[in-house]
Amino acid sequence: MWTADSILETFVFPFAISLATLSVFMTALIPVLWIERKLAARLQGRVGPYEVGSPHGYLQPIADVLKLLSKADMIPTQADRLLFLFAPIWTGTCALWGVALIPFAPGLAAFRSDISLVLLLAVASLPGLGQMAAGWASANKYALVSALRVVGQVAAFEIPLIAGAITPAIVYGSLDLNTLTEAQPAVGFLFGHPLGIPSFLLFLVGMLAEGNRTPFDIAEAESELIAGVTIEYSGMRFALFYIGEYGSLFLFGLLACVLWFGGFRGPFVPGPHWLLLKGFAFFCFVTILRWSFIRLRIDQFLKISWSGFVPASFLLVLLAVWWVG
Amino acid sequence: MGFAASLIGLLKPVRVTVSHLFRKPTTVMYPHAHRPPTDRFRGGTFGLTTDPETGLENCIGCRLCEMICPSKIITVTLDRRPDRGYAGIFTLQYEACMQCELCVQVCPTDAIVMSREFGEPAYSRADFFLDKEKLHANGKKMGRVWGSGSTLQAMHGKKERPAPAAAPAAPAAKKEGA
C-alpha cells in the first residue's frame, strides 16, 4: 500500500534531492567556466573577461553559452545523422549522471549506494563514447583521426584512473563514497596516509587524460587537428560538448576532493560548501597545469601509459592490499 | 632524461606560469586607458596644414606626394593662380594607406602631415575618403606634429648633392651588393 510516508520517501525526497544536486552542479559550472578563463588570462599576464559583467567579467560564461545557442545549426551532408545527433547529447548528459553519486553532506547523496565509487567510475568513462561517435559520424578526416586517438587514450588511462581511485577504497575497506569521506584522517587521505600521494598522482594523470586536458589533450589537439572530434559541430550541439567537457572535469574534481581531500568535511559545519570550495580549488590546480604544459605526441603518450603508469597502478594496488592485510 | 629529472623539469613551466599570477597584467585596458604615442608616431590620419601667419594653405599642388605614394591613394590637381600654385582637388583614400610617410617626406612645404592619434573608426568607406575640406579640418585639429617634410628632410643631414667618394667602375657591369 502506498502511504503518504512511503510516497514521500520513494518519490518526492529522491526527486527533490536529485533536482537540488543537479541545480547546484549546473550552477557551479558557471564559476568553473569563469575560473578557467580568468585564471588562464592571469597566468599569461592578461586580464581576461572584463566588460561582460564588469568589473571582472562574471557574466562571461553566460555570454559564451548564449553565443553558442545563437549559431546556425549545420550537419554535414555525408554525416551519419543518427550518431551525429546522438553524440553531443550523450556526452553532455552522461557527465551529469555521476553527480548523483557524490555525497554533498554527511549521508546526503542523490543516489545512495554501497558501491557508489564503482558506479561513479563506470559512469565517468562514458563521455568518451560520445566523442568516438562524434568522430566517426562527422565524415571528416580530422575528426576520424581524433576519434582514433580518443580510443587509444581512454583505453590506456582507465587503469591508472581506477587504480588511483580504488586505493582509498582498499585502505578504508569500503566502496561507498560517504564512508570513504568520513573514514579519512583530518588532513585528508592525501597527506594522512603514505599511499595518498601516489594514488592521487595516478588518479590525476588518469583524470587529465580522460578529460582531454593538456598535456594529454591530443584528442583535441587544436594545433594539429583543429577542434578534434567536435570539428563539425556548431551552436547548441557544440555547447553540449562544451558543457559535457567541463562537467566531466568538475565531476572528476569532486571525486578527487571526496577521496583525497575530505569531501564535505571542514572546520565548523560540514556541508556542500566545503565540497564545492575544494572542487573549485582543485579545478584551479588542473587549469594551472593545463596552461603550463605543451602536449605529448600520441605514441609517447601511449608509451608512458602502458609501460609506466599501468605497471605502477598494479604495483600500487598490490601495495594497498598488502598494507591492509 | 631520468625520471627524477623529468619530474623536476615538469615543475619549471608551472613555476613560470604561477609567477605571473603575482605580477600585474601587461594589458592596458583600452579604452579606459591609452598607451601614450611617441613623438614620432605616425599611426593616424592625414591633415593639410595652413601657414599660421598668412592663413594660406601650405599646399602648392606640386603633386610630389601623388607620384611617390606606393599605394596610389592620393589624387591632386594643380590650380595655378597668379601668385602661386594651389591644390585644386586633393583627395586621399585613407583605407588603403600603408602609413609609410613617404608623402610627408617629399612635401616641400610641410603641407601634408600625419597625426599622432589613431584615426577614428568608421562605419562606411565614404568616411575614409578624405577630401580637401576634411583634410584641412584634420590639419586644424592636429596642431603641431613632429613629422613634417622639412624635419624629415633636415634629418638627411645635407642640402646639396655630395661629390661621390669614388667613381663607380664600369657602370654597365654586373655588380654585387655593397
Added chain:
Amino acid sequence: MIAASQIEPVRPSPLDSRTGERREMTLHMGPQHPSMHGVLHLVVGLDGETVKWVDPDIGFLHRGVEKLCETLPWDAIAPVLERNDYLAPSTNSHAFCLAVEGLGGVDVPRRAQWLRCLADELSRISSHLVAWGTMGVDLGGAFGGGTSVFLYCLRERERILDIMQEWTGTRFHPNLSQIGGARYDVPAGFDRLLDTKLAEIDAKLDEMISMMEESPIFQARTRGIGVLSPELALGLGACGPVARASGLALDLRKTRPYEAYKEIDVPIVVRTEGDAYARYRVRIDEARVSIRLSRQILAGLPDGPIHGRPPVRSSKHKAPAGTSYAAVEGARGELGVWIRSDKEMSPTRVRLRSPSFANLSAIVYILPGHLIADVVAVLGSLDPVFGDVDR
C-alpha cells in the same frame, strides 16, 4: 652536396607491400589551419598516424610583389617590399636598397649603413620571438602551455616594437632603409632606451627557455624530429637558422659581410644535430647574439649624415642601367634582391630570393616517417613566413 637530379620526391605506393590493400589516407592540412604559419596547403598521405608523403601547395599569399615593383617609382618600392618577409620587415627593404645602390651612383654614408644594420638586428630578435611563440602554439596547442609561451614572447616583442616606435614612428614596418641611406636618425636618449628594453628581453629569455626547453615534454617532442642532413640542406639551398642547425656555417654577416658587419665580428651559432631542437636552440642563441650586436652597433655608431642623396624630393629618381644582386642575412636566411634597371622610372625586373621558400622545400624530404604531431613541430622549427614563400 646532392645534385638536384638526385633528389627524388618521396611518394611510396599506397598499397601495403604485404597484403596489397590500400593503406593510405589523404589529409589536407590548411590553408586555413591554426598551425600552418600562414597559408600553406599541405596534402599529407597518412598511414594511420604516420606520414608517408607530403605535398606542399603554396601560393595562397601570392601578391605579385615582383610585378608590382615594375610599376612603382624607385623610392616607393622599399615600403612595399617590407611586407615581403613581414616578420622581419627591415631586412627586406635593406636588401632592396643595397641592390639598387650596387648599381652605382649613390654613396651611402657610414652612419646610415650602421643604422640599417641596427634595424636588421632588432627585426631579427622580433622575428625569433614570434618563431618561438608560434612553435609553442604548434607544440602545445591553442589551449595549453603553448599559448602561454606565445603570449610571453609577444609581450617581449612589444618592447622591440616600442623601440622602433620611438625611433621611426611606427611599430612594425618602419621603412627605415631608403635608396642612399636611412630615413630616421636615432632620437636623443635612444641608447638608454635600447639598453633598458634589451636588458628586459634578455632577462625574460631565461623564463621562456624555462617554459620550453627545460620541460621534458618539449625535449621529447623536438629531439630527433625532422632531422635535416647537411648535404640535403646544401642541395636545397636552405639557409639561416635551418642551415646553421644542420652544421653548415652559413651566415652572410660573416661569409660576405656588408655595411656594419665588415667592422663588427659576428659569432655564428652552429649546431650539428639538425633536428627541431637544434633549430630552436640556434634561434635562441642567435637572439642573444643579436641583443649584444644591437648594443655594439649603437655604441659604435659613426657620426655623419644619414643619407647619400639630396633630400628625397622627387619621385623621379632613376637608377643607373645594369643588373645587381644584393643579399642580407634575414631572420630566416639569405634574403636576396636581384634588380635589372634600364634607367627608367621603375625597375625593369625585381626578383626576390626567398629564404623561407628554400627552407620550406625541405619538408618533402624530412617529414615522411614522422607522425602528424611532428608535422606541425617541424613546420614550427623551420619557421617559414608565407609572405616570403609566395611573395
